[in-house]
Amino acid sequence: MSPVPGVPVRDPDFTGRSVVVTGGASGIGHECARRFAFAGAAVTILDIDAATAGRAVEGLAREGLSVAALGCDVSKADEVREAMAEIEARTGRLDVLYNNASVFAAADFLEADEALFDRTMSVNLKSVFLCSQAFGRIVRASGHGGAIVNAASVGVSYTTPDTVLYATAKGGVQSMTRAMALALGPHGIRVNAVAPGTVVTEMVRERFEDPVRRARALDRTPLGRLGEPGDVAGAVLFLASDNAAYVTGATLFIDGGRTGLY
Ligand code: NAD
Numbered sequence: 001m002s003p004v005p006g007v008p009v010r011d012p013d014f015t016g017r018s019v020v021v022t023g024g025a026s027g028i029g030h031e032c033a034r035r036f037a038f039a040g041a042a043v044t045i046l047d048i049d050a051a052t053a054g055r056a057v058e059g060l061a062r063e064g065l066s067v068a069a070l071g072c073d074v075s076k077a078d079e080v081r082e083a084m085a086e087i088e089a090r091t092g093r094l095d096v097l098y099n100n101a102s103v104f105a106a107a108d109f110l111e112a113d114e115a116l117f118d119r120t121m122s123v124n125l126k127s128v129f130l131c132s133q134a135f136g137r138i139v140r141a142s143g144h145g146g147a148i149v150n151a152a153s154v155g156v157s158y159t160t161p162d163t164v165l166y167a168t169a170k171g172g173v174q175s176m177t178r179a180m181a182l183a184l185g186p187h188g189i190r191v192n193a194v195a196p197g198t199v200v201t202e203m204v205r206e207r208f209e210d211p212v213r214r215a216r217a218l219d220r221t222p223l224g225r226l227g228e229p230g231d232v233a234g235a236v237l238f239l240a241s242d243n244a245a246y247v248t249g250a251t252l253f254i255d256g257g258r259t260g261l262y
Contacts (some may be wrong), residue, residue, distance in 0.1 A: 032229075
């Protein structure tokens, strides 16, 4: 029983909720899976890298957290449909989807080929459509509503000459977030996005080992440090939780204040 009427003891509290985290084997997705599990959710990681996902599940088990993982390429419609159906069958419901899986590839714009364009759009943008649609159909049928959080990027506000394709896909994610909020609101499904700044994960570690790039990023970040996966996870859990019950179509920048400069 909470000492404060109307406020759950565990806040946010995902007890009894079924949460799907795409790309949850590593980085920000892994930390989100961990925190959702800690907040009481039945968490399933969908990741193309089944071996890393398996190791992530073992590591979380050592912390006393029970998380499931399924191998899935989120850019493939049939794999996504099967995975969502399997999760619903196993957990009895679907409540939250965090569309986090993504690939990052820097390339000289004049040298980038069609294959890189297609891969960047498939994994970073089409997957959001496929996963959200499969999730949304199941939640619509359940009638209890749900929440989707998408991983955009500060790349929607400012970018670099070598990340045109990545920034384009993430701009699409932000637009899709606003439009899906309209389409899914009537079914009780909220849709929001996080836009992380530079967060030290495998995705960008090598890029920010360059001391000049790192110093420039720090210099342009009012909070004076690069982000940690937990900085983003806190925002993802907020947007997915009942604390954000009246928030939909929003993009929350988790960037230490950097977008304020632009
Ligand atoms: P990460 O590379 O550590 O993790 C990405 C995960 O996605 C990996 O586990 C990978 O196996 C998985 N994945 C890749 N392709 C997949 C596919 N086709 N199907 C299923 N899983 C797939 O990345 P991260 O840094 O934790 O980034 C998480 C999210 O945050 C991404 O959407 C990324 O674009 C976004 N983001 C990150 C940063 C940053 O600085 N790290 C900045 C802005 C936005």
